[in-house]
């Protein structure tokens with residue numbers, strides 16, 4: 001008998017889960033027209049059934065027992081939006097063993113166990129899609145896997161964490177206080193359960209591991225992503241950046257030169273003429289460069305209830321269409337190429353440095369000589385008195401140099417008797433004018 005409907009087991013009824021239920025219920029007719037099947041939410045897994053929820057009318061579907069979803073033969077598709085890794089991985093693998101298709105927004109899980117989960121899915125002819133795991137509402141994963149399938153991607157660079165972009169934008173535009181804005185981002189549902197992973201760059205690193213794995217078609221482990229967060233960025237860094245014509249952004253970078261790749265997440269001074277400099281608030285953007293296509297850019301909301309839920313429900317539509325066609329299990333291909341990581345002498349960038357040094361004759365000359373000795377040439381230098389008078393603050397921007405030369409120079413610089421403190425060091429990304 002031809003089936004008329006599919007049933008979904010939803011794991012998680014928080015920010016994203018609530019959005020999923022709202023969209024599935026509000027777009028019933030559109031979803032039916034596109035898939036030919038009625039989509040129903042059959043059960044919802046939560047931690048606490050008594051909790052007060054922003055969406056009512058679904059109380060009878062709530063359960064605290066994951067087995068009621070995994071082993072329910074009437075459920076075809078599991079949507080996992082509860083988060084966590086160790087608690088979630090066995091549930092997803094068990095659901096796949098039961099022949100259920102899986103949709104998840106969980107980058108923590110997919111960045112670490114993505115290959116294992118995709119392989120299990122393939123063995124069981126199940127779909128696993130995770131569009132919402134990177135850049136919320138932006139359809140970037142599908143673009144990498146499908147739209148760029150004919151090209152070879154050489155670079156992906158972007159803002160992939162909404163919480164930190166929200167914080168940095170407010171600090172830059174309004175001079176807002178870091179801790180206050182972080183609280184706002186939590187209230188708006190942008191931040192992770194533990195926001196440390198947002199502000200220390202780990203959330204963005206997980207997304208960059210997923211993007212580079214899919215974009216370069218090589219396995220990229222989370223510990224292969226160089227990570228720095230935003231918690232140490234000061235108002236002075238933002239002010240100096242502005243003075244020199246830059247905005248500070250937490251940028252993810254994945255770059256391939258021949259067969260060698262580098263992947264990183266770090267605060268970066270982005271020149272105002274670069275399109276990423278004007279991506280503000282919770283918005284994310286990813287620039288993708290392909291050998292054949294050249295430069296492209298994807299922009300949209302990177303977090304929040306409905307933007308993230310749209311990505312989840314679009315995955316749902318794909319799974320249901322695949323079910324109709326009987327082609328599940330062929331969507332996301334596990335990486336199939338060999339990978340080599342670049343060493344630091346092959347990673348090149350411009351850098352911004354801010355330091356406090358003794359305000360004595362010849363100090364600037366000493367410092368510039370040290371840079372010259374380490375193959376570093378300078379593009380801009382600002383010197384101004386540091387509070388107290390005995391010290392000066394030096395801010396400089398280098399030309400393109402290798403990471404190895406930078407690290408060596410920083411080592412020597414720290415050892416110099418005139419150096420009081422190296423306050424900050426950020427990558428610099430130029431725009432169209434330079």
Ligand SMILES: NC(=O)C1=CN([C@@H]2O[C@H](COP(=O)(O)OP(=O)(O)OC[C@H]3O[C@@H](n4cnc5c(N)ncnc54)[C@H](OP(=O)(O)O)[C@@H]3O)[C@@H](O)[C@H]2O)C=CC1
Nearest residue numbers: 012013014015016046047048081082083105106303304308
């Ligand atoms: N928020 C966002 O903008 C985005 C989030 N994501 C990802 O989506 C996932 C969900 O995020 P979000 O909706 O913000 O999270 P929330 O914290 O808002 O919601 C989590 C939900 O999962 C339930 N849950 C958590 N642990 C368990 C457990 N052990 N057993 C049963 N139920 C559990 C909670 O139950 P209860 O309600 O009873 O507490 C809650 O309903 C995460 O992986 C996150 O990284 C991805 C992109 C954007």
Ligand SMILES: N[C@@H](CC=O)C(=O)O
Nearest residue numbers: 161162163190192303
């Ligand atoms: N905490 C994340 C949510 C989406 O992935 C972010 O702020 O981007």
